[in-house]
Amino acid sequence: MEKYDTIIIGSGPAGLTAAIYTVRYNLKTLVIGQDFGLITEAHKVENYPGFESASGFEIMEKINAHAIKLGAEIVNDTVLKVEKEKKEFIVKTGSKKYQAPTIIIASGTKKRKLNIPGEEEFLGKGVSYCATCDGPFFKDKIVGIVGGNDSAVIAAELIAQYAKKVYIIYRKEELRAKPALVSEIKKNKKIEIINNTNVTKVKGDDVLKKAILDTGNDLELDGLFIEIGTVPVTALTDPLGIKLTSAKFIETAENQSTNVNGVFAAGDITTNSNNLRQMITAASEGSIAATSVFNYVRGIKK
Secondary structure (H helix, E strand, C coil): CEECCEEEECCCHHHHHHHHHHHHCCCCEEEEECCCCHHHHCCCECCECCECCECHHHHHHHHHHHHHHHCCEEEECCCCEEEEECCEEEEECCCCEEEECEEEECCCEEECCCCCCCCCCCECCCEECCHHHHHHHHCCCEEEEECCCHHHHHHHHHHCCCCCEEEEECCCCCCCCCHHHHHHHHCCCCEEEECCCCEEEEEECCCEEEEEECCCCEEECCEEEECCCEEECCCCCHHHCCCECCCCCECCCCCCECCCCCEEECCCCECCHHHCCCHHHHHHHHHHHHHHHHHHHHHHHC
16 A cells, blocks of 8 residues: 555645645645546636636646646546544545545535436436536527526526527526626527526426426426536545535635644635635645645654
8 A cells, every 4th residue: 555645635626736736845645536627617717817718628737737747646536435544544446545644635516406307317318517518419409507606607608609599597586697797698699597487397208308497387498407506525524524514515724624633625625715616716725735734744754
């Protein structure tokens, strides 16, 4: 079982930024993750410094290459379990075990589901959680998007490039996305906003055909994209006794430490950065967590 100074769980903006910093601190670093996280679904990022306009995937490729060039070891795998044995953490994947005195949890969030009848049945047959991935499949189709946040509005703008009609279906009176984004989609004649409305069911045959609304109306659709926020990926925290909020986010101190010695957390999974949960705040928390790990490891090596 190979030993490291720190093991980073998650290979998104927080995890890979943390790796850049830990290797520069001469800490033997392992990153375990399967993808770059939800940021890869952003087809256009225009608020990350140094990139006037780029896809989330393009930015993450550069961050990943940076971490590898500096010496971070990155394993494409899934962490199944983390256990503490004395002062060390044992991180288990499907085939291997790794050991370190510190871990950084940067596992991020996953898309929230509507949990309505038909949602699972028509997943991949009209229901989707990724506009960037599946938008091109709806050329000249009619598409609905559930949600009123930034991601919902951005998804609408993207899918409108392919579809002939896009409905944004939101449960409240006004969209809560950034005003600039809302202003932009309101100029698009392909996009129509349906406020004060919920989707209660989706129906079809081999593929999705319609959404049932709580207004009593049916909406004929070829696709339905669900953009109603995210939930934290915290399955690994319970065995360690890591303190979570009622919404299951990891409670962290200013230095990204948790209530468990040797465990740090960064990115969208935490309560820090005023819950902004942007790429830049994830990267920032990653750098802070890495610095805290360095101080922690230096302390136990004295």
